[in-house]
Amino acid sequence: MTFINYASREINCKIVYYGPGLCGKTTNLQYIYDSTAPASRGKLISLATETDRTLFFDFMPLELGTVRGFKTRFHLYTVPGQVFYDASRKLILKGVDGVVFVADSQEERMDANIESLHNLEENLQANGYDLKNIPYVLQLNKRDLPSVLPVEEIVAELRRQNEPVHESVAAKGTGVFDTLKSVAKQVLTELRKS
């Protein structure tokens, strides 16, 4: 849910990175954090277990610049990917303005991708949203690994309609900003429509 403050001339939007466990959601945020000037971003808050698995969420505020005199600030969140954290995932989707689904391109993770995407659709519905009507991007991550499926095959399985698809290697930063730009653009375009 966008928050527009005319007094401080700010627009705040919420973007959530979703996907199966170990697909690279936190790695996306970590790369954005590491490659952004400190003045443009806040702290990266990570509520993780002792073994660095996301427990509740990761959070990072990012300021992109001004549009028509309004500062645009994006609040980036990840969800915990592990199946049993479903209650937390549902909570984090509340008030979302845009979603990135991070798919793990490895063949052996395809079932996990499909399950997680179904779970995203269900949890969005539980919050009153429809994946087909909100700003949404599909990211195919880990493209550098040996056991990846061809892009066409993953797209055929996971693409819902005409959402943008970006190939990435989040650990090296490849495709990370293209994905962010793609979803942020849709969020701002949505704002124009409303």
Next chain:
Amino acid sequence: MTDTPIIMHEQQFAQLTKVLSRLRLESSAHVVFVVDKNGQQIAVQGEVGELDTTSLAALAAGNVAATGGMARLIGEKEFPTLSHEGERESIHICIIGRVLLVVVFDERSSLGLVKLRVKQAARELVAIFEEITRTPEQKKAGEDSIFAEITDEDIDSLFN
């Protein structure tokens, strides 16, 4: 989408700031802020200094969301207030409709005093947020045009 955007105008922001400022004085708190339930900070008053209020806002909302989830599991609608008491600093959070009122205080104040003052301020905040919810309908024609005029070039320029 289920939630309509919160659109805050200068006059409402001034009213909100006034209520927070008084609450801070009367409760002898460090910092007082209003956050929406999704974690976006709406207004803040007090000795912010080095305090990372953006992160605190996101975590306060996460905290309320998690305890709200627990409440529903045991058959409660929500827990309307949450308090965390530390050795020196403490936090009190009160749910007011779609926003949270967060008060950070230390030993110069007490939980009892904070709760009392928060209750009083909450009534005023309810009125302000009712007004904010009504305003978009009334002002639609004039002010929304700022965003309708955003061009693709404007958006692209953010990423250059």
